[in-house]
Amino acid sequence: MEKSTLEAQTLASAIDIGMIDLKIAEFYVTPGGFTGLRYGENDHNRITLRRAFPIGNPEEYISVADKTNKEIGMIRSLSELTKKQYEIVVSELEKRYYSPTVFEVKSVKDKLGYVYMELLIGKEGAKYKKNCAIKDVNKNIRMLDDDKLAIFDVDGNRYIVESLVNLDKKSLKRLEPYLF
Amino acid sequence: MPLKHEFHYDLDPSMLPANGTVSFDKTGQVMSEIGDTTLCSLNAKDMTELSVNGEVGCGFLFAKMKDESEVLICRFTLSCMKSAGEFCKVVNFYIQTKQYVNPEKRQLPVCQKCGRPLVEGMSVCLFCFNRIGVLKRALGLLRPFAAKMIPAEIFLAISSILYLLVPFFSRILIDNHLRPMEGTHTQIIVLAGAMFLARALGELIYILSSRIFNQASILYANNLRNLAYEKIQKLSLNSLSKRTPGDLIRRVMEDTGIVRNFISDGGRWAIEQMIVFVVVLIILLLTNWQLTLLVFIPVPVVSIALSRFWRFIRIRYERQWRKSSRAQSILHDIIKGIRTVKSFGKEDLEIEKFSKATTELAEVSSDNEALWALLFPTMIFFTGIGEFLVLYFGGQEILTGSLTLGVLVQFTMYIGYIYGPLRWLVSFPRWLADAMTSMVKLFEIIDEEPEIISVEDPNNVSLSGRVAFENVSFGYKSYEPVLKGIDLDIKPGEMIGIVGRSGAGKSTMINLIMRLYDPSQGKITINGVDIKDMSPEYLHENIGVVFQDTFLFAGSFYDNIAYAKPGATADEVIAAAKAANAHDFIMQTADGYNTIIGENGYSISGGERQRLAIARAIIKNPSILILDEATSSLDVETESIIQDSLNTIVEGRTTIAIAHRLSTLKSADRLVVLDQGKVAELGTHIELLKKKGIYYNLVMAQRKTSKIAEDV
Numbered sequence: 001m002e003k004s005t006l007e008a009q010t011l012a013s014a015i016d017i018g019m020i021d022l023k024i025a026e027f028y029v030t031p032g033g034f035t036g037l038r039y040g041e042n043d044h045n046r047i048t049l050r051r052a053f054p055i056g057n058p059e060e061y062i063s064v065a066d067k068t069n070k071e072i073g074m075i076r077s078l079s080e081l082t083k084k085q086y087e088i089v090v091s092e093l094e095k096r097y098y099s100p101t102v103f104e105v106k107s108v109k110d111k112l113g114y115v116y117m118e119l120l121i122g123k124e125g126a127k128y129k130k131n132c133a134i135k136d137v138n139k140n141i142r143m144l145d146d147d148k149l150a151i152f153d154v155d156g157n158r159y160i161v162e163s164l165v166n167l168d169k170k171s172l173k174r175l176e177p178y179l180f
Numbered sequence: 181m182p183l184k185h186e187f188h189y190d191l192d193p194s195m196l197p198a199n200g201t202v203s204f205d206k207t208g209q210v211m212s213e214i215g216d217t218t219l220c221s222l223n224a225k226d227m228t229e230l231s232v233n234g235e236v237g238c239g240f241l242f243a244k245m246k247d248e249s250e251v252l253i254c255r256f257t258l259s260c261m262k263s264a265g266e267f268c269k270v271v272n273f274y275i276q277t278k279q280y281v282n283p284e285k286r287q288l289p290v291c292q293k294c295g296r297p298l299v300e301g302m303s304v305c306l307f308c309f310n311r312i313g314v315l316k317r318a319l320g321l322l323r324p325f326a327a328k329m330i331p332a333e334i335f336l337a338i339s340s341i342l343y344l345l346v347p348f349f350s351r352i353l354i355d356n357h358l359r360p361m362e363g364t365h366t367q368i369i370v371l372a373g374a375m376f377l378a379r380a381l382g383e384l385i386y387i388l389s390s391r392i393f394n395q396a397s398i399l400y401a402n403n404l405r406n407l408a409y410e411k412i413q414k415l416s417l418n419s420l421s422k423r424t425p426g427d428l429i430r431r432v433m434e435d436t437g438i439v440r441n442f443i444s445d446g447g448r449w450a451i452e453q454m455i456v457f458v459v460v461l462i463i464l465l466l467t468n469w470q471l472t473l474l475v476f477i478p479v480p481v482v483s484i485a486l487s488r489f490w491r492f493i494r495i496r497y498e499r500q501w502r503k504s505s506r507a508q509s510i511l512h513d514i515i516k517g518i519r520t521v522k523s524f525g526k527e528d529l530e531i532e533k534f535s536k537a538t539t540e541l542a543e544v545s546s547d548n549e550a551l552w553a554l555l556f557p558t559m560i561f562f563t564g565i566g567e568f569l570v571l572y573f574g575g576q577e578i579l580t581g582s583l584t585l586g587v588l589v590q591f592t593m594y595i596g597y598i599y600g601p602l603r604w605l606v607s608f609p610r611w612l613a614d615a616m617t618s619m620v621k622l623f624e625i626i627d628e629e630p631e632i633i634s635v636e637d638p639n640n641v642s643l644s645g646r647v648a649f650e651n652v653s654f655g656y657k658s659y660e661p662v663l664k665g666i667d668l669d670i671k672p673g674e675m676i677g678i679v680g681r682s683g684a685g686k687s688t689m690i691n692l693i694m695r696l697y698d699p700s701q702g703k704i705t706i707n708g709v710d711i712k713d714m715s716p717e718y719l720h721e722n723i724g725v726v727f728q729d730t731f732l733f734a735g736s737f738y739d740n741i742a743y744a745k746p747g748a749t750a751d752e753v754i755a756a757a758k759a760a761n762a763h764d765f766i767m768q769t770a771d772g773y774n775t776i777i778g779e780n781g782y783s784i785s786g787g788e789r790q791r792l793a794i795a796r797a798i799i800k801n802p803s804i805l806i807l808d809e810a811t812s813s814l815d816v817e818t819e820s821i822i823q824d825s826l827n828t829i830v831e832g833r834t835t836i837a838i839a840h841r842l843s844t845l846k847s848a849d850r851l852v853v854l855d856q857g858k859v860a861e862l863g864t865h866i867e868l869l870k871k872k873g874i875y876y877n878l879v880m881a882q883r884k885t886s887k888i889a890e891d892v
């Protein structure tokens with residue numbers, strides 16, 4: 001993490017943030033299609049995984065909660081998982097955080113405070129077109145960092161432009177008026 | 181084929197787009213299919229509940245089975261969230277009652293013109309809405325001022341025509357008296373005098389019309405401002421919280437000004453220039469139509485160029501608007517939160533943040549100005565090319581004798597007049613762009629449908645009856661339920677205590693009773709009448725509420741207590757203050773009840789603020805009293821003093837009190853324990869203790885902490 005001042009370290013050592021003991025943890029896929037966790041004696045048959053820093057640091061500090069949304073513990077880093085466990089966890093995370101990448105901005109129309117965009121989204125190898133309406137562009141088109149852009153449509157769906165620098169010129173030109 | 185309930189979803193299990201359907205038929209079969217593949221097939225009879233879960237950017241539908249297992253039915257993007265919720269309702273109704281609701285085809289609101297579905301909360305289709313429409317509305321609002329505007333326009337027309345006489349006199353002067361050089365002194369003086377008079381009179385009338393115009397436009401702007409302000413007061417919290425205060429302030433204060441300028445200056449100019457243009461054009465055509473046509477050669481080119489620039493310019497101005505609104509928001513936030521900023525020593529950081537925003541604004545503005553400064557003269561130059569052609573061909577005609585000098589002078593003078601409007605047309609897009617942006621922003625507010633709709637014919641029954649939540653569900657965002665199927669019956673005169681974890685939805689229940697939001701499902705009734713059928717004003721007048729985050733207005737103690745009941749007598753104010761145990765500390769101050777407290781009441785302590793808020797809530801003698809953590813900042817002693825006096829006034833009044841400190845609720849008749857948006861436990865203090873559930877644990881936990889306090 002960016003901050004590691006002396007104070008923070010002493011605070012962190014004073015307070016236990018409850019890491020999961022991966023030696024006794026086993027993630028598995030339930031017959032119902034969810035991800036479960038056998039942790040010591042306990043068997044949680046539907047867990048929710050949440051990223052603490054979904055934007056800057058999606059691979060570290062993953063919170064694992066049970067059905068009732070009570071945190072079981074945290075995973076410090078996905079890299080601590082075995083390959084098989086890693087796959088299960090990442091696939092669950094990808095389902096929970098659904099934010100298709102924007103590859104191209106095909107058109108932008110601006111009407112009465114709403115912006116309509118035709119986007120080419122998806123992931124590498126599976127791209128598709130999507131029309132979306134965006135309200136309050138100030139809030140709903142915003143930079144996540146210097147180069148990464150998030151677009152939120154009226155329904156709350158999110159689309160991510162991974163890198164503005166790498167976006168094609170035409171798309172960039174269409175987006176340009178809405179960037180801050 | 182018999183109709184089935186269907187829910188259409190849009191993602192396959194690997195999160196790729198798909199056209200899937202979940203169907204639910206009479207036999208209770210719930211089936212999820214994508215194309216011909218069946219993903220899962222279950223029977224509702226084996227389920228305890230069908231449920232939706234909102235994730236980040238997506239959600240899923242799953243069944244909780246009787247054998248405690250859970251089965252995923254489908255995943256979808258947030259666009260399907262709402263219909264998924266509706267689908268669940270139908271299935272859960274079946275699970276609970278074994279009744280199959282007959283599916284009916286439901287109609288989504290669509291645009292009459294293009295057939296596209298309308299965006300939620302909007303009554304106009306955004307694709308079919310046009311600029312002209314916006315302009316028409318802005319002009320329509322001018323109607324009340326027509327009585328002033330019309331004479332002003334007439335004066336303006338007279339003044340323009342007076343100006344147009346000048347070239348006409350020039351031609352007579354040159355052709356009749358100068359060219360053959362046979363004019364007399366008097367004739368020249370008369371002509372010069374006529375020119376002078378036409379000018380002077382024109383100028384005078386112009387000043388007169390400007391005055392009338394300005395008056396009318398100021399009233400117009402005021403009108404717009406009030407319209408926007410009124411609307412903001414009426415809009416639901418839901419739509420207001422989507423915008424920053426800076427944004428709203430900008431709309432009310434600045435956008436109205438810009439629209440006003442556009443209407444007053446732009447409107448005046450447009451008409452003046454139009455008259456000049458038509459009159460001059462006729463004169464020119466009559467004088468020499470061939471030369472006239474030369475003037476218009478560059479016009480098509482320039483217009484095409486302009487229309488191409490239009491969109492470009494507009495987006496730029498929109499952007500400038502946003503930057504400016506952002507800078508204002510930052511300023512507003514910082515000023516409001518100045519205490520926090522200072523106590524964290526973050527002034528420099530905030531200065532930097534603001535100056536970054538203003539620098540960006542300056543950059544965009546200066547870019548726009550630079551572009552404009554380039555565009556404008558270029559356009560003017562190209563529009564003016566025709567003039568050179570006229571001089572060239574006109575000159576030749578004079579040499580051949582087919583045109584007199586006077587006519588050419590008059591002609592070129594008139595060309596000057598006609599270029600005025602043409603050039604004005606060039607700068608018009610910018611004006612329009614500016615004004616349009618502001619108009620759209622204004623109408624966006626003015627047009628927003630209030631989500632809380634008051635019924636035409638309210639049924640304002642007495643509020644002293646029982647208050648009931650009937651299967652109430654609600655979420656601030658449609659995909660994030662906060663309350664899920666709350667059932668609660670509060671008897672008249674009962675004191676109900678609500679406890680539960682922070683974030684459980686306690687304050688949300690209050691918001692619903694106050695009708696600051698409407699439940700997404702179920703209803704709240706008072707005395708058997710849905711609160712939606714009462715007028716919100718009546719409701720608010722008869723419910724006294726102390727919110728968790730107390731807000732006091734800049735004003736005196738007196739003003740703040742009497743706020744709920746304008747015209748309250750001194751007796752009432754003092755009685756309310758005494759009941760709230762505020763009287764004593766108010767009397768400690770030099771100015772007593774006239775002491776001015778600053779904005780937010782920052783100049784008094786947190787507990788004092790709460791006591792004022794209680795006084796404000798009880799002064800109107802409400803039938804229902806709601807206390808949301810109303811005494812949380814008070815010491816236990818003061819709290820119990822207030823409670824004693826409250827107990828005397830609370831009698832016979834329905835009271836709903838929320839508190840984390842359980843001792844606050846000791847006099848409650850019954851307690852509701854909220855957990856995860858549902859009523860988890862309900863009963864008296866003793867009953868709940870016996871149950872050894874959530875409440876019991878809360879009590880034990882608090883005992884433990886107070887034990888620690890005792891030990892010290």
Ligand SMILES: Nc1ncnc2c1ncn2[C@@H]1O[C@H](COP(=O)(O)OP(=O)(O)OP(=O)(O)O)[C@@H](O)[C@H]1O
Nearest residue numbers: 421656657662681682683684685686687688689728
């Ligand atoms: N205006 C709002 N917009 C969106 N979400 C909100 C809004 N107000 C509250 N929430 C969310 O709704 C949930 C319930 O909030 P609520 O204020 O009812 O909790 P509460 O039980 O009163 O908590 P507390 O004891 O801390 O006052 C919380 O998760 C909160 O984040």
Ligand SMILES: [Mg+2]
Nearest residue numbers: 686687688728
């Ligand atoms: Mg609260």
